[in-house]
Amino acid sequence: MGKAMSWHYLQTTTSKISLFNLNTSSMNFDSKEWNPNLWPPFTQIASSSPPQSVWAGKGALLLRQSAPPLIDAISSWWVTLHGHSHPYIATAIAEQAQELEQVIFADFTHPQAEKLAKRLSQFTGLQRLFFSDNGSTAVEVALKIAYQWWQNKCEPRHQLIAFEGAYHGDTFGAMSLGERNLFNAPFEKMLFPVCRIPWPATWREDQKVEQKEEFVLNQLEQKLETATAAVILEPLVQGAGGMSMVRPKFLQKVADRVKQAGALLIADEVLTGFGRCGTLFAFKQADIQPDLLALSKGLTGGFLPMGVTMASEEIFSAFIGDDPQLTLWHGHSFTGNPLGCAAANASLDLLQQNPQQYQQFEARHLLHLKTLEKHPKVKQTRVTGTIAAFNLEVDGPQGYLNLAGKTLKAYAMESGVFLRPLGNVVYLLPPLCINDSQLEQCYSTIKKGLEVL
């Protein structure tokens, strides 16, 4: 099962320092090459190349100062939905900026927020929209709502269930829900306990999928014997956990059991939402209805940081009453930012105008994957909508610290394709606008790159 970086691995490694210095060839960090004022995200400077300057993004391309254009094959960390600098969204933001750029959302509302809330309510079947700023906060809010809901109903429940390999963000609640690994190890003592069950990751021609799912469903049933506040999952695809995919059927069975146990189901569609999985929302493919839904990344088409948490009316209603303790005392300075809302509405327009673009993406991947999967170094090929992935069959530690991904990334960069493998998991997650020849270039680059590993 595609675990990104197992806790076990971390514990069996003799020294934590060694984890950061695996790439000994470039471990001497040259301070001249790095900006003296910036602290980059998710980056160990001692073993990374300095970032390159990008002066423009157009469609699927990133334009650099002194190098050829790069195909952004991972949508700039999974956010760029339609393409870089899409003129329709750019114009919507510019026009909104001249009308109303921001207003405190506790005492006021505005047309863009209302329009967005109405549309997302209709699309998700969840009537209430709560704004925040990113995926992590959208998850935090879902978690706080779920937890407080039980208290508001005077039947407090404390158990939370999440999946192995899960990633829900980098704030404390979101870290607690996510898999314990290298990234959150320093904070282990500060993370609250979460009950965890395996994720029955599957791939093309997987013979054991039924068995794996049965095993997990049994575990879930056992855990649900304890009163459970909520179960959280990434529908269809665990992203940071290694683009690990499950079948819609499995989700359906999970949702059934969660419902039977009276627990809340939280769908974290921060990555999978807005067509990424071939349907507007991944949960739609399993024909399930979550109680809470976290969205971000593609929400604004990838233009502006914004998160939303959708909640059912039943949940919302438990927060209304004379007792101040019933209130959801949570909010962010930029709640409901009008520019973000304008971008989100424009992005939804584009999705509605051309649903075939995301609906037919999987077939485009398959065309290439069917050849690629014959390569001896390619294992567990999988695809869901716009997301295609496989595992590299290589030596060394499996998971995030495997160096083959880094080698492939460097090779692809030279060939005009930006990849960012998760250790030995290689994936393509391109913007919807990528054309056939660009997609072909991504696959042919990977194929040639396999030969240098």
Ligand SMILES: *Cc1c(COP(=O)(O)O)cnc(C)c1O
């Ligand atoms: C990226 C991601 C998050 C966190 O979102 P940020 O905007 O980076 O805080 C949460 N959940 C999932 C599934 C994600 O892929």
